[in-house]
Amino acid sequence: MALYKKYTGNQTLKYTRNTTIMILLLLFALATLFPIYFMIISSLGDPVEAGSMNYTLWPTKVSFASYKFFFDYSEHSYRWLLNSLFVAGCVTLSNVIFATLAGYAFSKIRFKGRSVLFAILLCAMMIPYQVTQVPLYILIVNIFEIQNTYKALIMPGLVSVYSIFLTKQFMSSIPNEIIECAKVEGCNQLQIFLKVIVPLSKTVMAVTAILTFMDSWNTFFWPFLVTNTMDMQTIQVGLKNFRFANTTYYAPMMAGATISAIPMFILFFSLQRYFLEGVTVGAVKG
Structure with a gap:
Protein backbone atom coordinates (compact mmCIF):
# COMPACT_ATOMS: atom_id res chain seq x y z
CA MET A 1 0.00 0.00 0.00
CA ALA A 2 2.82 2.34 0.87
CA LEU A 3 4.52 1.58 -2.44
CA TYR A 4 1.26 2.27 -4.30
CA LYS A 5 0.84 5.63 -2.58
CA LYS A 6 4.45 6.51 -3.33
CA TYR A 7 4.01 5.54 -6.99
CA THR A 8 0.75 7.52 -7.24
CA GLY A 9 2.41 10.53 -5.64
CA ASN A 10 5.32 10.40 -8.06
CA GLN A 11 2.98 10.14 -11.04
CA THR A 12 0.93 13.10 -9.80
CA LEU A 13 4.08 15.16 -9.28
CA LYS A 14 5.35 14.23 -12.73
CA TYR A 15 2.00 15.09 -14.33
CA THR A 16 1.88 18.44 -12.54
CA ARG A 17 5.43 19.28 -13.59
CA ASN A 18 4.78 18.37 -17.24
CA THR A 19 1.54 20.35 -17.26
CA THR A 20 3.31 23.41 -15.83
CA ILE A 21 6.06 23.16 -18.43
CA MET A 22 3.51 22.86 -21.26
CA ILE A 23 1.60 25.89 -20.00
CA LEU A 24 4.80 27.96 -19.80
CA LEU A 25 5.87 26.90 -23.30
CA LEU A 26 2.40 27.73 -24.60
CA LEU A 27 2.59 31.20 -23.06
CA PHE A 28 6.03 31.77 -24.59
CA ALA A 29 4.71 30.62 -27.98
CA LEU A 30 1.73 32.95 -27.74
CA ALA A 31 3.98 35.86 -26.76
CA THR A 32 6.20 35.12 -29.77
CA LEU A 33 3.38 34.73 -32.27
CA PHE A 34 1.23 37.62 -31.04
CA PRO A 35 3.20 40.38 -32.87
CA ILE A 36 2.87 38.44 -36.13
CA TYR A 37 -0.86 37.96 -35.48
CA PHE A 38 -1.29 41.66 -34.68
CA MET A 39 0.60 42.64 -37.84
CA ILE A 40 -1.63 40.48 -40.05
CA ILE A 41 -4.86 41.56 -38.33
CA SER A 42 -3.88 45.22 -38.54
CA SER A 43 -3.17 44.88 -42.25
CA LEU A 44 -6.78 43.81 -42.83
CA GLY A 45 -8.13 47.13 -41.65
CA ASP A 46 -9.55 49.95 -43.74
CA PRO A 47 -6.87 52.32 -45.09
CA VAL A 48 -9.21 55.28 -44.53
CA GLU A 49 -9.27 54.53 -40.80
CA ALA A 50 -5.56 53.85 -40.68
CA GLY A 51 -4.67 56.92 -38.64
CA SER A 52 -7.45 56.56 -36.07
CA MET A 53 -5.15 54.83 -33.53
CA ASN A 54 -7.93 52.35 -32.73
CA TYR A 55 -6.10 49.18 -31.80
CA THR A 56 -8.22 46.02 -31.59
CA LEU A 57 -7.50 42.31 -31.59
CA TRP A 58 -9.96 41.89 -34.44
CA PRO A 59 -10.80 44.53 -37.07
CA THR A 60 -14.37 45.74 -37.29
CA LYS A 61 -14.26 45.20 -41.04
CA VAL A 62 -11.98 42.70 -42.77
CA SER A 63 -10.69 44.16 -46.00
CA PHE A 64 -7.75 43.66 -48.34
CA ALA A 65 -7.93 47.28 -49.45
CA SER A 66 -4.79 48.12 -47.47
CA TYR A 67 -2.75 45.76 -49.66
CA LYS A 68 -4.10 47.45 -52.76
CA PHE A 69 -3.40 50.83 -51.17
CA PHE A 70 0.19 49.74 -50.45
CA PHE A 71 0.90 48.97 -54.11
CA ASP A 72 -1.13 51.89 -55.47
CA TYR A 73 0.35 54.43 -53.07
CA SER A 74 3.61 54.72 -54.94
CA GLU A 75 5.07 53.44 -58.16
CA HIS A 76 8.10 52.38 -56.13
CA SER A 77 6.32 49.78 -53.97
CA TYR A 78 7.32 46.94 -56.29
CA ARG A 79 10.80 48.41 -56.60
CA TRP A 80 11.27 48.32 -52.82
CA LEU A 81 10.58 44.60 -52.77
CA LEU A 82 12.86 43.93 -55.74
CA ASN A 83 15.64 46.00 -54.17
CA SER A 84 15.40 44.07 -50.90
CA LEU A 85 15.33 40.75 -52.74
CA PHE A 86 18.34 41.64 -54.88
CA VAL A 87 20.42 43.06 -52.03
CA ALA A 88 19.57 40.27 -49.58
CA GLY A 89 20.16 37.63 -52.26
CA TYR A 104 37.72 25.73 -44.56
CA ALA A 105 40.99 27.66 -44.50
CA PHE A 106 40.84 28.35 -40.75
CA SER A 107 39.75 24.83 -39.80
CA LYS A 108 41.66 22.53 -42.15
CA ILE A 109 44.60 24.40 -43.70
CA ARG A 110 47.74 25.02 -41.67
CA PHE A 111 49.34 28.38 -42.40
CA LYS A 112 51.46 30.85 -40.48
CA GLY A 113 49.52 33.33 -38.37
CA ARG A 114 46.26 31.41 -38.56
CA SER A 115 45.52 31.60 -34.84
CA VAL A 116 46.42 35.30 -34.63
CA LEU A 117 44.26 36.19 -37.61
CA PHE A 118 41.31 34.23 -36.26
CA ALA A 119 41.73 35.90 -32.86
CA ILE A 120 41.58 39.30 -34.57
CA LEU A 121 38.35 38.28 -36.27
CA LEU A 122 36.88 37.22 -32.93
CA CYS A 123 37.84 40.59 -31.46
CA ALA A 124 36.02 42.27 -34.36
CA MET A 125 32.84 40.49 -33.30
CA MET A 126 32.93 42.39 -30.01
CA ILE A 127 32.75 45.79 -31.71
CA PRO A 128 29.17 47.13 -31.64
CA TYR A 129 27.49 47.48 -35.00
CA GLN A 130 26.76 51.18 -34.45
CA VAL A 131 30.43 52.03 -33.87
CA THR A 132 31.42 51.08 -37.41
CA GLN A 133 28.64 52.98 -39.17
CA VAL A 134 30.29 56.42 -39.19
CA PRO A 135 33.67 55.34 -40.67
CA LEU A 136 31.85 52.98 -43.03
CA TYR A 137 29.57 55.79 -44.18
CA ILE A 138 32.54 58.09 -44.79
CA LEU A 139 34.28 55.32 -46.72
CA ILE A 140 31.28 54.64 -48.95
CA VAL A 141 30.17 58.24 -49.54
CA ASN A 142 33.36 60.32 -49.53
CA ILE A 143 36.05 57.90 -50.71
CA PHE A 144 34.31 55.40 -52.98
CA GLU A 145 31.51 57.88 -53.89
CA ILE A 146 28.95 55.15 -54.48
CA GLN A 147 26.10 56.49 -52.35
CA ASN A 148 22.57 55.56 -53.45
CA THR A 149 23.72 52.54 -55.44
CA TYR A 150 23.45 48.78 -55.08
CA LYS A 151 27.19 48.67 -54.39
CA ALA A 152 26.71 50.79 -51.27
CA LEU A 153 23.97 48.48 -50.05
CA ILE A 154 25.81 45.22 -50.76
CA MET A 155 29.53 45.83 -50.17
CA PRO A 156 29.48 46.25 -46.34
CA GLY A 157 27.72 42.90 -45.96
CA LEU A 158 29.71 40.76 -48.40
CA VAL A 159 30.89 38.57 -45.53
CA SER A 160 30.41 38.78 -41.78
CA VAL A 161 32.74 37.65 -39.02
CA TYR A 162 29.95 35.66 -37.43
CA SER A 163 29.41 33.66 -40.63
CA ILE A 164 33.13 32.83 -40.76
CA PHE A 165 33.17 31.86 -37.09
CA LEU A 166 30.07 29.68 -37.43
CA THR A 167 31.42 27.91 -40.51
CA LYS A 168 34.88 27.41 -39.01
CA GLN A 169 33.46 25.83 -35.85
CA PHE A 170 31.23 23.58 -37.92
CA MET A 171 34.02 22.39 -40.22
CA SER A 172 36.40 21.76 -37.32
CA SER A 173 34.27 18.74 -36.39
CA ILE A 174 34.75 17.12 -39.81
CA PRO A 175 37.28 14.28 -39.32
CA ASN A 176 40.68 14.96 -40.81
CA GLU A 177 40.82 11.32 -41.92
CA ILE A 178 38.31 12.10 -44.66
CA ILE A 179 40.60 14.79 -46.07
CA GLU A 180 43.63 12.51 -45.81
CA CYS A 181 41.79 9.81 -47.75
CA ALA A 182 40.94 12.36 -50.43
CA LYS A 183 44.61 13.36 -50.67
CA VAL A 184 45.60 9.71 -51.04
CA GLU A 185 43.16 9.46 -53.93
CA GLY A 186 45.01 12.33 -55.62
CA CYS A 187 42.64 15.25 -54.88
CA ASN A 188 44.08 18.74 -54.64
CA GLN A 189 42.82 21.46 -52.27
CA LEU A 190 40.14 22.70 -54.68
CA GLN A 191 38.83 19.20 -55.30
CA ILE A 192 38.81 18.43 -51.58
CA PHE A 193 36.85 21.61 -50.93
CA LEU A 194 34.29 21.09 -53.69
CA LYS A 195 33.86 17.31 -53.49
CA VAL A 196 34.35 16.64 -49.78
CA ILE A 197 33.93 19.73 -47.63
CA VAL A 198 31.01 21.40 -49.41
CA PRO A 199 28.76 18.29 -49.44
CA LEU A 200 29.42 17.76 -45.73
CA SER A 201 28.79 21.43 -44.94
CA LYS A 202 25.29 21.81 -46.38
CA THR A 203 23.93 22.21 -42.86
CA VAL A 204 26.07 25.19 -41.89
CA MET A 205 25.68 26.71 -45.36
CA ALA A 206 21.90 26.56 -44.99
CA VAL A 207 22.06 28.07 -41.50
CA THR A 208 24.35 30.84 -42.74
CA ALA A 209 22.00 31.53 -45.64
CA ILE A 210 18.96 31.77 -43.38
CA LEU A 211 20.59 34.02 -40.78
CA THR A 212 22.25 36.26 -43.37
CA PHE A 213 19.12 36.65 -45.49
CA MET A 214 16.98 37.50 -42.48
CA ASP A 215 19.52 40.02 -41.20
CA SER A 216 20.00 41.69 -44.59
CA TRP A 217 16.27 41.71 -45.39
CA ASN A 218 15.36 43.31 -42.05
CA THR A 219 18.17 45.88 -41.96
CA PHE A 220 16.86 49.43 -41.77
CA PHE A 221 19.62 51.69 -40.51
CA TRP A 222 22.29 51.19 -43.20
CA PRO A 223 19.95 51.37 -46.25
CA PHE A 224 18.40 54.46 -44.67
CA LEU A 225 21.84 56.09 -44.46
CA VAL A 226 23.10 55.42 -47.98
CA THR A 227 19.90 55.85 -50.03
CA ASN A 228 18.37 59.23 -50.79
CA THR A 229 15.85 58.41 -53.51
CA MET A 230 12.71 56.29 -53.26
CA ASP A 231 13.66 54.08 -56.20
CA MET A 232 16.76 52.80 -54.34
CA GLN A 233 15.12 52.17 -50.98
CA THR A 234 14.54 48.69 -49.60
CA ILE A 235 11.16 47.58 -48.31
CA GLN A 236 12.06 48.28 -44.68
CA VAL A 237 13.06 51.85 -45.50
CA GLY A 238 10.15 52.30 -47.90
CA LEU A 239 7.62 51.57 -45.16
CA LYS A 240 8.57 54.79 -43.42
CA ASN A 241 7.00 56.70 -46.31
CA PHE A 242 3.57 55.81 -44.92
CA ARG A 243 4.29 57.96 -41.87
CA PHE A 244 3.51 61.66 -42.21
CA ALA A 245 3.67 64.68 -39.92
CA ASN A 246 0.03 64.52 -38.85
CA THR A 247 -0.94 60.90 -39.34
CA THR A 248 0.34 57.44 -40.13
CA TYR A 249 -1.25 54.93 -42.48
CA TYR A 250 -0.93 51.98 -40.13
CA ALA A 251 -2.96 49.44 -42.09
CA PRO A 252 -1.03 49.89 -45.39
CA MET A 253 2.21 49.91 -43.41
CA MET A 254 1.24 46.64 -41.75
CA ALA A 255 0.24 45.25 -45.15
CA GLY A 256 3.71 46.07 -46.47
CA ALA A 257 5.31 44.52 -43.38
CA THR A 258 3.24 41.35 -43.88
CA ILE A 259 4.31 41.13 -47.52
CA SER A 260 7.94 41.69 -46.56
CA ALA A 261 7.78 38.82 -44.05
CA ILE A 262 6.69 36.24 -46.65
CA PRO A 263 10.18 35.63 -48.21
CA MET A 264 11.67 35.01 -44.75
CA PHE A 265 9.03 32.43 -43.93
CA ILE A 266 9.55 30.69 -47.26
CA LEU A 267 13.33 30.58 -46.83
CA PHE A 268 13.22 29.37 -43.25
CA PHE A 269 10.67 26.60 -43.71
CA SER A 270 12.35 25.38 -46.89
CA LEU A 271 15.77 25.06 -45.22
CA GLN A 272 14.87 24.29 -41.61
CA ARG A 273 15.50 20.55 -42.03
CA TYR A 274 19.22 21.27 -42.30
CA PHE A 275 19.22 22.39 -38.67
CA LEU A 276 18.53 18.80 -37.65
CA GLU A 277 21.24 17.16 -39.71
CA GLY A 278 24.60 16.22 -38.25
CA VAL A 279 27.88 17.26 -39.79
CA THR A 280 29.41 13.86 -40.38
CA VAL A 281 26.35 11.61 -40.54
CA GLY A 282 27.15 8.96 -43.12
CA ALA A 283 30.55 10.46 -43.89
CA VAL A 284 32.56 7.56 -42.48
CA LYS A 285 31.43 4.09 -43.43
CA GLY A 286 32.95 0.83 -42.44
Whole structure:
Protein backbone atom coordinates (compact mmCIF):
# COMPACT_ATOMS: atom_id res chain seq x y z
CA MET A 1 0.00 0.00 0.00
CA ALA A 2 2.82 2.34 0.87
CA LEU A 3 4.52 1.58 -2.44
CA TYR A 4 1.26 2.27 -4.30
CA LYS A 5 0.84 5.63 -2.58
CA LYS A 6 4.45 6.51 -3.33
CA TYR A 7 4.01 5.54 -6.99
CA THR A 8 0.75 7.52 -7.24
CA GLY A 9 2.41 10.53 -5.64
CA ASN A 10 5.32 10.40 -8.06
CA GLN A 11 2.98 10.14 -11.04
CA THR A 12 0.93 13.10 -9.80
CA LEU A 13 4.08 15.16 -9.28
CA LYS A 14 5.35 14.23 -12.73
CA TYR A 15 2.00 15.09 -14.33
CA THR A 16 1.88 18.44 -12.54
CA ARG A 17 5.43 19.28 -13.59
CA ASN A 18 4.78 18.37 -17.24
CA THR A 19 1.54 20.35 -17.26
CA THR A 20 3.31 23.41 -15.83
CA ILE A 21 6.06 23.16 -18.43
CA MET A 22 3.51 22.86 -21.26
CA ILE A 23 1.60 25.89 -20.00
CA LEU A 24 4.80 27.96 -19.80
CA LEU A 25 5.87 26.90 -23.30
CA LEU A 26 2.40 27.73 -24.60
CA LEU A 27 2.59 31.20 -23.06
CA PHE A 28 6.03 31.77 -24.59
CA ALA A 29 4.71 30.62 -27.98
CA LEU A 30 1.73 32.95 -27.74
CA ALA A 31 3.98 35.86 -26.76
CA THR A 32 6.20 35.12 -29.77
CA LEU A 33 3.38 34.73 -32.27
CA PHE A 34 1.23 37.62 -31.04
CA PRO A 35 3.20 40.38 -32.87
CA ILE A 36 2.87 38.44 -36.13
CA TYR A 37 -0.86 37.96 -35.48
CA PHE A 38 -1.29 41.66 -34.68
CA MET A 39 0.60 42.64 -37.84
CA ILE A 40 -1.63 40.48 -40.05
CA ILE A 41 -4.86 41.56 -38.33
CA SER A 42 -3.88 45.22 -38.54
CA SER A 43 -3.17 44.88 -42.25
CA LEU A 44 -6.78 43.81 -42.83
CA GLY A 45 -8.13 47.13 -41.65
CA ASP A 46 -9.55 49.95 -43.74
CA PRO A 47 -6.87 52.32 -45.09
CA VAL A 48 -9.21 55.28 -44.53
CA GLU A 49 -9.27 54.53 -40.80
CA ALA A 50 -5.56 53.85 -40.68
CA GLY A 51 -4.67 56.92 -38.64
CA SER A 52 -7.45 56.56 -36.07
CA MET A 53 -5.15 54.83 -33.53
CA ASN A 54 -7.93 52.35 -32.73
CA TYR A 55 -6.10 49.18 -31.80
CA THR A 56 -8.22 46.02 -31.59
CA LEU A 57 -7.50 42.31 -31.59
CA TRP A 58 -9.96 41.89 -34.44
CA PRO A 59 -10.80 44.53 -37.07
CA THR A 60 -14.37 45.74 -37.29
CA LYS A 61 -14.26 45.20 -41.04
CA VAL A 62 -11.98 42.70 -42.77
CA SER A 63 -10.69 44.16 -46.00
CA PHE A 64 -7.75 43.66 -48.34
CA ALA A 65 -7.93 47.28 -49.45
CA SER A 66 -4.79 48.12 -47.47
CA TYR A 67 -2.75 45.76 -49.66
CA LYS A 68 -4.10 47.45 -52.76
CA PHE A 69 -3.40 50.83 -51.17
CA PHE A 70 0.19 49.74 -50.45
CA PHE A 71 0.90 48.97 -54.11
CA ASP A 72 -1.13 51.89 -55.47
CA TYR A 73 0.35 54.43 -53.07
CA SER A 74 3.61 54.72 -54.94
CA GLU A 75 5.07 53.44 -58.16
CA HIS A 76 8.10 52.38 -56.13
CA SER A 77 6.32 49.78 -53.97
CA TYR A 78 7.32 46.94 -56.29
CA ARG A 79 10.80 48.41 -56.60
CA TRP A 80 11.27 48.32 -52.82
CA LEU A 81 10.58 44.60 -52.77
CA LEU A 82 12.86 43.93 -55.74
CA ASN A 83 15.64 46.00 -54.17
CA SER A 84 15.40 44.07 -50.90
CA LEU A 85 15.33 40.75 -52.74
CA PHE A 86 18.34 41.64 -54.88
CA VAL A 87 20.42 43.06 -52.03
CA ALA A 88 19.57 40.27 -49.58
CA GLY A 89 20.16 37.63 -52.26
CA CYS A 90 23.59 39.00 -53.18
CA VAL A 91 24.64 39.39 -49.54
CA THR A 92 23.45 35.88 -48.71
CA LEU A 93 25.24 34.32 -51.68
CA SER A 94 28.49 36.14 -50.97
CA ASN A 95 28.37 35.23 -47.27
CA VAL A 96 27.81 31.55 -48.00
CA ILE A 97 30.68 31.46 -50.54
CA PHE A 98 33.27 33.52 -48.67
CA ALA A 99 32.41 32.15 -45.22
CA THR A 100 32.68 28.59 -46.51
CA LEU A 101 36.07 29.31 -48.07
CA ALA A 102 37.35 31.11 -44.97
CA GLY A 103 35.94 28.47 -42.64
CA TYR A 104 37.72 25.73 -44.56
CA ALA A 105 40.99 27.66 -44.50
CA PHE A 106 40.84 28.35 -40.75
CA SER A 107 39.75 24.83 -39.80
CA LYS A 108 41.66 22.53 -42.15
CA ILE A 109 44.60 24.40 -43.70
CA ARG A 110 47.74 25.02 -41.67
CA PHE A 111 49.34 28.38 -42.40
CA LYS A 112 51.46 30.85 -40.48
CA GLY A 113 49.52 33.33 -38.37
CA ARG A 114 46.26 31.41 -38.56
CA SER A 115 45.52 31.60 -34.84
CA VAL A 116 46.42 35.30 -34.63
CA LEU A 117 44.26 36.19 -37.61
CA PHE A 118 41.31 34.23 -36.26
CA ALA A 119 41.73 35.90 -32.86
CA ILE A 120 41.58 39.30 -34.57
CA LEU A 121 38.35 38.28 -36.27
CA LEU A 122 36.88 37.22 -32.93
CA CYS A 123 37.84 40.59 -31.46
CA ALA A 124 36.02 42.27 -34.36
CA MET A 125 32.84 40.49 -33.30
CA MET A 126 32.93 42.39 -30.01
CA ILE A 127 32.75 45.79 -31.71
CA PRO A 128 29.17 47.13 -31.64
CA TYR A 129 27.49 47.48 -35.00
CA GLN A 130 26.76 51.18 -34.45
CA VAL A 131 30.43 52.03 -33.87
CA THR A 132 31.42 51.08 -37.41
CA GLN A 133 28.64 52.98 -39.17
CA VAL A 134 30.29 56.42 -39.19
CA PRO A 135 33.67 55.34 -40.67
CA LEU A 136 31.85 52.98 -43.03
CA TYR A 137 29.57 55.79 -44.18
CA ILE A 138 32.54 58.09 -44.79
CA LEU A 139 34.28 55.32 -46.72
CA ILE A 140 31.28 54.64 -48.95
CA VAL A 141 30.17 58.24 -49.54
CA ASN A 142 33.36 60.32 -49.53
CA ILE A 143 36.05 57.90 -50.71
CA PHE A 144 34.31 55.40 -52.98
CA GLU A 145 31.51 57.88 -53.89
CA ILE A 146 28.95 55.15 -54.48
CA GLN A 147 26.10 56.49 -52.35
CA ASN A 148 22.57 55.56 -53.45
CA THR A 149 23.72 52.54 -55.44
CA TYR A 150 23.45 48.78 -55.08
CA LYS A 151 27.19 48.67 -54.39
CA ALA A 152 26.71 50.79 -51.27
CA LEU A 153 23.97 48.48 -50.05
CA ILE A 154 25.81 45.22 -50.76
CA MET A 155 29.53 45.83 -50.17
CA PRO A 156 29.48 46.25 -46.34
CA GLY A 157 27.72 42.90 -45.96
CA LEU A 158 29.71 40.76 -48.40
CA VAL A 159 30.89 38.57 -45.53
CA SER A 160 30.41 38.78 -41.78
CA VAL A 161 32.74 37.65 -39.02
CA TYR A 162 29.95 35.66 -37.43
CA SER A 163 29.41 33.66 -40.63
CA ILE A 164 33.13 32.83 -40.76
CA PHE A 165 33.17 31.86 -37.09
CA LEU A 166 30.07 29.68 -37.43
CA THR A 167 31.42 27.91 -40.51
CA LYS A 168 34.88 27.41 -39.01
CA GLN A 169 33.46 25.83 -35.85
CA PHE A 170 31.23 23.58 -37.92
CA MET A 171 34.02 22.39 -40.22
CA SER A 172 36.40 21.76 -37.32
CA SER A 173 34.27 18.74 -36.39
CA ILE A 174 34.75 17.12 -39.81
CA PRO A 175 37.28 14.28 -39.32
CA ASN A 176 40.68 14.96 -40.81
CA GLU A 177 40.82 11.32 -41.92
CA ILE A 178 38.31 12.10 -44.66
CA ILE A 179 40.60 14.79 -46.07
CA GLU A 180 43.63 12.51 -45.81
CA CYS A 181 41.79 9.81 -47.75
CA ALA A 182 40.94 12.36 -50.43
CA LYS A 183 44.61 13.36 -50.67
CA VAL A 184 45.60 9.71 -51.04
CA GLU A 185 43.16 9.46 -53.93
CA GLY A 186 45.01 12.33 -55.62
CA CYS A 187 42.64 15.25 -54.88
CA ASN A 188 44.08 18.74 -54.64
CA GLN A 189 42.82 21.46 -52.27
CA LEU A 190 40.14 22.70 -54.68
CA GLN A 191 38.83 19.20 -55.30
CA ILE A 192 38.81 18.43 -51.58
CA PHE A 193 36.85 21.61 -50.93
CA LEU A 194 34.29 21.09 -53.69
CA LYS A 195 33.86 17.31 -53.49
CA VAL A 196 34.35 16.64 -49.78
CA ILE A 197 33.93 19.73 -47.63
CA VAL A 198 31.01 21.40 -49.41
CA PRO A 199 28.76 18.29 -49.44
CA LEU A 200 29.42 17.76 -45.73
CA SER A 201 28.79 21.43 -44.94
CA LYS A 202 25.29 21.81 -46.38
CA THR A 203 23.93 22.21 -42.86
CA VAL A 204 26.07 25.19 -41.89
CA MET A 205 25.68 26.71 -45.36
CA ALA A 206 21.90 26.56 -44.99
CA VAL A 207 22.06 28.07 -41.50
CA THR A 208 24.35 30.84 -42.74
CA ALA A 209 22.00 31.53 -45.64
CA ILE A 210 18.96 31.77 -43.38
CA LEU A 211 20.59 34.02 -40.78
CA THR A 212 22.25 36.26 -43.37
CA PHE A 213 19.12 36.65 -45.49
CA MET A 214 16.98 37.50 -42.48
CA ASP A 215 19.52 40.02 -41.20
CA SER A 216 20.00 41.69 -44.59
CA TRP A 217 16.27 41.71 -45.39
CA ASN A 218 15.36 43.31 -42.05
CA THR A 219 18.17 45.88 -41.96
CA PHE A 220 16.86 49.43 -41.77
CA PHE A 221 19.62 51.69 -40.51
CA TRP A 222 22.29 51.19 -43.20
CA PRO A 223 19.95 51.37 -46.25
CA PHE A 224 18.40 54.46 -44.67
CA LEU A 225 21.84 56.09 -44.46
CA VAL A 226 23.10 55.42 -47.98
CA THR A 227 19.90 55.85 -50.03
CA ASN A 228 18.37 59.23 -50.79
CA THR A 229 15.85 58.41 -53.51
CA MET A 230 12.71 56.29 -53.26
CA ASP A 231 13.66 54.08 -56.20
CA MET A 232 16.76 52.80 -54.34
CA GLN A 233 15.12 52.17 -50.98
CA THR A 234 14.54 48.69 -49.60
CA ILE A 235 11.16 47.58 -48.31
CA GLN A 236 12.06 48.28 -44.68
CA VAL A 237 13.06 51.85 -45.50
CA GLY A 238 10.15 52.30 -47.90
CA LEU A 239 7.62 51.57 -45.16
CA LYS A 240 8.57 54.79 -43.42
CA ASN A 241 7.00 56.70 -46.31
CA PHE A 242 3.57 55.81 -44.92
CA ARG A 243 4.29 57.96 -41.87
CA PHE A 244 3.51 61.66 -42.21
CA ALA A 245 3.67 64.68 -39.92
CA ASN A 246 0.03 64.52 -38.85
CA THR A 247 -0.94 60.90 -39.34
CA THR A 248 0.34 57.44 -40.13
CA TYR A 249 -1.25 54.93 -42.48
CA TYR A 250 -0.93 51.98 -40.13
CA ALA A 251 -2.96 49.44 -42.09
CA PRO A 252 -1.03 49.89 -45.39
CA MET A 253 2.21 49.91 -43.41
CA MET A 254 1.24 46.64 -41.75
CA ALA A 255 0.24 45.25 -45.15
CA GLY A 256 3.71 46.07 -46.47
CA ALA A 257 5.31 44.52 -43.38
CA THR A 258 3.24 41.35 -43.88
CA ILE A 259 4.31 41.13 -47.52
CA SER A 260 7.94 41.69 -46.56
CA ALA A 261 7.78 38.82 -44.05
CA ILE A 262 6.69 36.24 -46.65
CA PRO A 263 10.18 35.63 -48.21
CA MET A 264 11.67 35.01 -44.75
CA PHE A 265 9.03 32.43 -43.93
CA ILE A 266 9.55 30.69 -47.26
CA LEU A 267 13.33 30.58 -46.83
CA PHE A 268 13.22 29.37 -43.25
CA PHE A 269 10.67 26.60 -43.71
CA SER A 270 12.35 25.38 -46.89
CA LEU A 271 15.77 25.06 -45.22
CA GLN A 272 14.87 24.29 -41.61
CA ARG A 273 15.50 20.55 -42.03
CA TYR A 274 19.22 21.27 -42.30
CA PHE A 275 19.22 22.39 -38.67
CA LEU A 276 18.53 18.80 -37.65
CA GLU A 277 21.24 17.16 -39.71
CA GLY A 278 24.60 16.22 -38.25
CA VAL A 279 27.88 17.26 -39.79
CA THR A 280 29.41 13.86 -40.38
CA VAL A 281 26.35 11.61 -40.54
CA GLY A 282 27.15 8.96 -43.12
CA ALA A 283 30.55 10.46 -43.89
CA VAL A 284 32.56 7.56 -42.48
CA LYS A 285 31.43 4.09 -43.43
CA GLY A 286 32.95 0.83 -42.44
